[in-house]
Amino acid sequence: MTARTIKTLLVANRGEIALRVMRTCREMGIRTVAVYSDADRDALHVRAAFAAVNIGPAPSAKSYLCADKIVQAALDTGADAIHPGFGFLSENAAFVRQVREAGLIFVGPSPEAMEAMGDKIEARRRMLAADVPVVPGTTEPAEDDATLVADAERIGYPVMIKASAGGGGKGIRIVHTPDELLPAAQRASSEAATAFGNGAVYLEKFLLEPRHIEVQIFGDSHGNVVHLGERECSIQRRHQKVVEERPSPLLNAELRERMGAMAVQAAKAIGYENAGTLEFLVDAERNFYMLEMNTRLQVEHPVTELTCGIDMVRWQMLVAQGEALPLSQDQITHDGHAIECRLYAEDADNGFLPATGRVTRLELPQGPGVRVDSGLFDGMQVGLHYDPMLAKISVHADDREHAIARMIRALAEVTITGVVTNLPFLRRVLESEAFRSGRYDTGTIESNPETFAPKVSEVREQQVAVIAAVMAHVLRRRRGFVDRSEGAPAGTPSAWVDAYRPGGSR
Amino acid sequence: MKYHVLVNGNHYEVEITRHGGGVRARHADHDHQVDVATLDDGDAYSLLIDGRSVDVGVEERGDRVELLVSGRRYSSEVLGEREWLARSIQAASGEGETVVRAVMTGIVRDVLVAPGDEVQPGQVVLILEAMKMENEVKADAGGTVSALHCATGDTVELDQLLVEFD
Numbered sequence: 061m062t063a064r065t066i067k068t069l070l071v072a073n074r075g076e077i078a079l080r081v082m083r084t085c086r087e088m089g090i091r092t093v094a095v096y097s098d099a100d101r102d103a104l105h106v107r108a109a110f111a112a113v114n115i116g117p118a119p120s121a122k123s124y125l126c127a128d129k130i131v132q133a134a135l136d137t138g139a140d141a142i143h144p145g146f147g148f149l150s151e152n153a154a155f156v157r158q159v160r161e162a163g164l165i166f167v168g169p170s171p172e173a174m175e176a177m178g179d180k181i182e183a184r185r186r187m188l189a190a191d192v193p194v195v196p197g198t199t200e201p202a203e204d205d206a207t208l209v210a211d212a213e214r215i216g217y218p219v220m221i222k223a224s225a226g227g228g229g230k231g232i233r234i235v236h237t238p239d240e241l242l243p244a245a246q247r248a249s250s251e252a253a254t255a256f257g258n259g260a261v262y263l264e265k266f267l268l269e270p271r272h273i274e275v276q277i278f279g280d281s282h283g284n285v286v287h288l289g290e291r292e293c294s295i296q297r298r299h300q301k302v303v304e305e306r307p308s309p310l311l312n313a314e315l316r317e318r319m320g321a322m323a324v325q326a327a328k329a330i331g332y333e334n335a336g337t338l339e340f341l342v343d344a345e346r347n348f349y350m351l352e353m354n355t356r357l358q359v360e361h362p363v364t365e366l367t368c369g370i371d372m373v374r375w376q377m378l379v380a381q382g383e384a385l386p387l388s389q390d391q392i393t394h395d396g397h398a399i400e401c402r403l404y405a406e407d408a409d410n411g412f413l414p415a416t417g418r419v420t421r422l423e424l425p426q427g428p429g430v431r432v433d434s435g436l437f438d439g440m441q442v443g444l445h446y447d448p449m450l451a452k453i454s455v456h457a458d459d460r461e462h463a464i465a466r467m468i469r470a471l472a473e474v475t476i477t478g479v480v481t482n483l484p485f486l487r488r489v490l491e492s493e494a495f496r497s498g499r500y501d502t503g504t505i506e507s508n509p510e511t512f513a514p515k516v517s518e519v520r521e522q523q524v525a526v527i528a529a530v531m532a533h534v535l536r537r538r539r540g541f542v543d544r545s546e547g548a549p550a551g552t553p554s555a556w557v558d559a560y561r562p563g564g565s566r
Numbered sequence: 567m568k569y570h571v572l573v574n575g576n577h578y579e580v581e582i583t584r585h586g587g588g589v590r591a592r593h594a595d596h597d598h599q600v601d602v603a604t605l606d607d608g609d610a611y612s613l614l615i616d617g618r619s620v621d622v623g624v625e626e627r628g629d630r631v632e633l634l635v636s637g638r639r640y641s642s643e644v645l646g647e648r649e650w651l652a653r654s655i656q657a658a659s660g661e662g663e664t665v666v667r668a669v670m671t672g673i674v675r676d677v678l679v680a681p682g683d684e685v686q687p688g689q690v691v692l693i694l695e696a697m698k699m700e701n702e703v704k705a706d707a708g709g710t711v712s713a714l715h716c717a718t719g720d721t722v723e724l725d726q727l728l729v730e731f732d
């Protein structure tokens with residue numbers, strides 16, 4: 061690839077990650093172009109960009125997922141490159157081809173590398189061929205019932221049935237006994253056929269309570285591949301990551317080195333360029349197996365940036381311009397401990413239902429060792445069209461204990477009213493014995509519901525009752541007063557209640 | 567003025583009187599002095615309860631008062647004396663409407679029942695989607711579906727009436 065300098069970059073994303081990318085661009089003297097849907101006209105990423113282009117209505121299928129509109133917006137604004145962020149079109153090989161055919165640089169891997177890792181059966185074959193351990197299972201789509209039964213027997217129950225084209229938890233079934241196998245395989249296959257247009261399923265051993273540890277890698281067009289260490293992502297709920305940290309409390313230097321080397325080997329095997337992440341499952345005996353590769357920047361990249369001091373978006377841009385990686389493996393060092401918490405618009409005290417609303421008051425943490433990546437602003441409408449992740453709060457400190465204390469302090473500084481968030485749940489996780497001890501796995505949250513459930517004391521409930529009565533009284537009186545002034549019928553409260561108008565007379 | 571407050575199904579009586587620049591709330595023989603300041607023209611307030619500072623977000627829907635206290639959401643119902651009495655009489659006579667309301671603001675992805683259908687308690691009656699997550703909405707009580715107030719593709723608000731039973 062010949063070196064080309066990026067002068068103007070279109071960010072094909074929204075929210076905190078669009079802002080994150082634009083910050084680095086500004087530091088590098090690169091102009092930025094935002095795209096936005098009708099719901100995001102007032103969003104921070106639009107205001108932070110040099111220019112912005114409307115790409116359609118609020119539903120992402122009509123805006124942020126429209127490759128044609130995004131490529132056209134880049135051409136119209138004179139952009140020479142597109143950064144996809146994560147989610148949306150970031151792992152869509154057809155989009156990458158379209159970007160390249162339009163003569164633009166795609167800041168990310170080649171479509172071939174994406175495809176190699178996108179199909180799960182294909183990825184398992186490629187990794188086995190490169191001597192990278194994968195979770196025990198099959199490497200062919202299930203041909204017939206008899207083969208399926210025999211394979212499940214050989215792997216040993218419990219097994220997981222997975223869709224080859226799968227993602228987002230669709231097309232996955234866990235089977236504990238042989239008689240459940242065939243019906244489950246049928247449902248998984250039909251679900252996959254509907255969701256992905258490909259009903260191929262395969263089997264994987266279901267590891268009991270593994271840890272989810274991933275390794276960040278970076279490749280360039282000169283054949284260099286390095287790793288930037290691991291991220292521990294085992295604190296999950298319904299396969300959704302909630303808290304990440306680096307270093308992992310589980311790994312020792314030897315295991316860390318082996319996993320890093322294995323991730324580099326896997327990336328080299330497919331000629332990977334730009335930022336990528338190898339996800340591994342680690343069992344109780346510290347055996348590790350590659351699960352899948354994410355061919356993009358990850359949500360949780362700040363914990364890596366905080367400990368190794370590398371601006372990963374800057375590296376992405378340099379590699380996309382055809383330059384060599386700025387550092388070799390032995391020049392990359394890590395320092396201290398970093399933790400990230402994901403702030404979701406979810407009612408953690410009410411079944412984790414998605415929450416919508418308008419942000420009426422917002423305060424985010426500041427001070428030593430705190431980093432905030434947020435798309436939030438006062439008056440922001442949190443709608444139902446996009447991902448519920450609103451912001452990421454990350455901390456960096458000398459050691460793990462200090463980092464935990466710092467995160468608890470940072471979470472205490474957050475105030476958001478108008479939209480419900482998982483903030484109280486994050487506090488409960490950080491304060492839990494499981495997290496503090498570092499002995500947790502991907503099943504910890506769901507198998508200990510009482511530990512992470514809200515605790516409402518009787519005293520607290522009484523306080524809430526008092527507050528509810530006070531607020532209802534104040535608001536109803538205030539309305540009564542306003543109504544009367546607008547010519548409401550007689551019998552409404554007298555004007556003296558104006559004294560109750562919150563803030564009104566003081 | 568006396569209020570009956572329901573939180574998590576528990577009943578509290580709170581008497582509110584004007585006092586000083588704010589209000590006095592009396593509950594279970596304890597008086598609390600509460601000062602209320604509006605933080606902006608929206609739904610956020612700073613309360614000083616016996617001098618302790620508490621930030622509160624409030625959303626009112628009829629008798630329902632949704633509170634956001636220190637980042638946590640609490641649902642309550644605040645009734646006056648007359649409404650409370652009416653409610654008690656209704657409960658005693660066993661009349662209570664059997665309905666399904668929206669558990670969140672979202673888009674109706676699928677309606678699984680039709681008028682005339684027999685529904686068992688706990689049966690899933692529709693699928694509601696928000697932020698890429700699908701949620702099953704169940705009927706608490708069973709019965710015959712008498713009216714549907716939503717269709718696939720509708721956007722519905724929190725607490726909106728969706729299905730009625732006989």
